[in-house]
Amino acid sequence: MATKSKTYAELRAEFDTLVSQLQDPECDVDQAAKLFEQAIKAADALDKHLQTAENRIAKVKLDTLPAADGKA
Amino acid sequence: MVTGDATPLFSVSDFVGLVNQAMEYAFGSVLIRGELANFRISKNRWVYFDLKDESASVRFFGTVYNLPGPLDDGMVLEVRGTPRLHPQFGFSVTVQSMRPVGEGSIRQAAELLQAKLAAEGLFAPERKRPLPYPPQRVGLITSSESAACADFIKILNARWSGLDITLADVQVQGEAAPAQLVQAVQWLNQHAVPPDMLVMIRGGGSADDLQAFNNEQVVRAVASSRIPTLVAIGHEVDTSLAELAADVRASTPSNAAELMVPDKSREMMAIRLQLDQSYQDVIRRLGQQRQQDGEAVAHAAYLVDQRLERERREVEGLRQLVRAYDPFVALQRGYAIVHDETGRLVRSASQLAAGTSAVVQVQDGRRRVVVQPERE
Numbered sequence: 001m002a003t004k005s006k007t008y009a010e011l012r013a014e015f016d017t018l019v020s021q022l023q024d025p026e027c028d029v030d031q032a033a034k035l036f037e038q039a040i041k042a043a044d045a046l047d048k049h050l051q052t053a054e055n056r057i058a059k060v061k062l063d064t065l066p067a068a069d070g071k072a
Numbered sequence: 073m074v075t076g077d078a079t080p081l082f083s084v085s086d087f088v089g090l091v092n093q094a095m096e097y098a099f100g101s102v103l104i105r106g107e108l109a110n111f112r113i114s115k116n117r118w119v120y121f122d123l124k125d126e127s128a129s130v131r132f133f134g135t136v137y138n139l140p141g142p143l144d145d146g147m148v149l150e151v152r153g154t155p156r157l158h159p160q161f162g163f164s165v166t167v168q169s170m171r172p173v174g175e176g177s178i179r180q181a182a183e184l185l186q187a188k189l190a191a192e193g194l195f196a197p198e199r200k201r202p203l204p205y206p207p208q209r210v211g212l213i214t215s216s217e218s219a220a221c222a223d224f225i226k227i228l229n230a231r232w233s234g235l236d237i238t239l240a241d242v243q244v245q246g247e248a249a250p251a252q253l254v255q256a257v258q259w260l261n262q263h264a265v266p267p268d269m270l271v272m273i274r275g276g277g278s279a280d281d282l283q284a285f286n287n288e289q290v291v292r293a294v295a296s297s298r299i300p301t302l303v304a305i306g307h308e309v310d311t312s313l314a315e316l317a318a319d320v321r322a323s324t325p326s327n328a329a330e331l332m333v334p335d336k337s338r339e340m341m342a343i344r345l346q347l348d349q350s351y352q353d354v355i356r357r358l359g360q361q362r363q364q365d366g367e368a369v370a371h372a373a374y375l376v377d378q379r380l381e382r383e384r385r386e387v388e389g390l391r392q393l394v395r396a397y398d399p400f401v402a403l404q405r406g407y408a409i410v411h412d413e414t415g416r417l418v419r420s421a422s423q424l425a426a427g428t429s430a431v432v433q434v435q436d437g438r439r440r441v442v443v444q445p446e447r448e
Contacts, residue, residue: 007208008234015343022350029361032354039350043343050336053234057225059216061241062252 008049015042084159091157101168104130105150111143119167123151134167140250141185141288147177152247169247171283178279182286186313189288194295195316201300203320204268206333209236211260211267211299213253216241220275220325227326232333238267244274249284257293269300271332272314273325276307285312294318304328403435421446 006014018039022032082090106123113119119134121143132151143149150173153165172181189195214221216239228235240256243249253272260270272294274285284290285305294301295317304322305312315321322328395401399409410418411431424430426445431438 008206009208019346019350023353025357027357029354029358032357036351036354039347043340043347046343047340050233050340055225055229055233055235055237057212057237057239059239059241062243062255 006045006049008046008053011042011046011049015039015046018042088157088159095155095157099155101152101154102165103150103152104165105148105173106130108143108147108149109145111145123149131162131164132167133164134170137289138167138170139288140171140283141181141286142188143172143181144184147172147180148174149177171247171287173280175279178283178286182283182313185286185288185291186316189291189295189313189317194291199295199319201319203300203302203332206232207235207268209265209267210238210332211256211263211270212237212239213242213256213260213270213272214239214274214325215244218244218275220273223275224271224273224325224329227329228333231329231335233336235333236267238263245277245281245284250287250290253284253287253290254293257290257297261298266299269302269332270297271328272301272303272305272318273328274305275325276310282306282310282312285314290314291317302328302332400435403433406435409433 018035021027022035022039027035104123106125109122109124109129111119111121113136117136119132119136119139121132122129123132124130132153134153149170151165151167151170153167155163155165157163172178186195193199212221212224214224221239225237228237238260240260242252242256244253257270257272260267272285274282282305285303291313294303294314300320301318302320302322303312303315303318304325304327305315306324308323311321320331322331403409409432410424411433412418412423413429415431416423418424418430424443426443428443429440430443432441
């Protein structure tokens with residue numbers, strides 16, 4: 001089963017978490033090296049998302065508005 | 073019933089019914105423009121007023137829900153309604169919708185509504201909420217055919233990716249606009265998966281074109297939206313009450329798109345910069361750790377030195393103690409050590425019988441001696 005691709009907000013949250021872990025003074029150098037590598041991958045994923053994702057527009061005419069719960 | 077001269081005769085009720093039927097058949101609804109007079113609201117619900125011109129006056133009846141906002145006598149209104157002959161109160165027009173017309177009346181109506189809603193706190197800065205930045209799901213309320221919508225989408229596409237936009241296609245001017253705008257805000261608010269934010273946009277136009285966004289119901293719908301709102305109506309110089317009630321106002325629809333999302337190339341630049349700063353942090357920490365490691369080694373060496381020095385002193389103390397007990401030190405002071413013929417250390421005179429030999433060791437050497445009997 002195909003996994004749902006992550007949203008920008010989810011990818012950004014991952015990146016921000018890695019950066020904040022990197023900035024933790026308790027983080028030793030070995031751990032920092034691993035986190036930095038992960039942060040680079042997260043930044044690449046963000047870049048790819050922004051380059052490839054498209055804005056999706058669903059138009060709804062007022063006189064044909066479906067019910068708010070999605071039912072017609 | 074028909075009278076002798078063929079003129080139909082009606083009961084009063086039948087006549088009223090016939091007139092209403094004839095008017096309904098003839099007009100359906102009518103649109104009348106005139107100056108407002110004798111405006112009053114009864115029991116906070118019913119609205120009575122007249123529209124008049126130089127030579128005539130017509131009575132109207134409606135509810136507060138038909139009002140575009142507070143009104144004052146003297147304003148020029150356009151009212152849509154159905155003419156009706158009431159059995160007791162006579163002729164009036166039942167209001168379906170009404171709006172001020174002419175720049176002066178529109179401005180006056182907006183000023184009255186602004187004062188009323190400001191007094192209720194609808195525009196208060198403390199009510200403003202921040203917009204999600206960037207949003208994931210957007211509810212867009214506008215006319216899909218408008219240039220403003222096209223500009224907005226174009227700028228959004230250039231700046232950002234991956235947005236889910238639900239476009240509620242509404243009329244943004246004319247009689248139907250206020251009701252559709254309110255309906256769109258409410259529908260998006262009640263959606264099973266509500267958007268992160270609502271955007272209401274419209275391009276420039278005359279005061280008359282833009283007045284749906286000064287309608288009391290529309291302004292209240294924007295103010296009461298549970299979803300944060302961004303409203304951009306008209307050109308930079310135009311300010312509608314819907315914009316004042318919104319959480320954020322943009323000067324134009326294009327500006328709304330710019331406020332909503334960052335520019336993706338700048339965003340990526342900021343991310344790379346953050347990454348670079350993190351890299352610098354790691355390098356700096358590595359340097360610090362190396363320095364700390366060096367300091368730790370120096371400290372350990374110092375501790376070892378101290379320990380060695382202490383032990384050296386202890387050894388020296390022991391050495392001096394041992395030296396104090398050294399028998400050869402005593403020999404230097406003139407004492408001697410005597411061993412018998414068998415090499416045993418002589419501790420008692422009884423060990424040395426007369427005629428036997430012994431070895432006497434003094435400071436600088438040893439001599440064999442013969443033991444003489446002790447003289448009396």
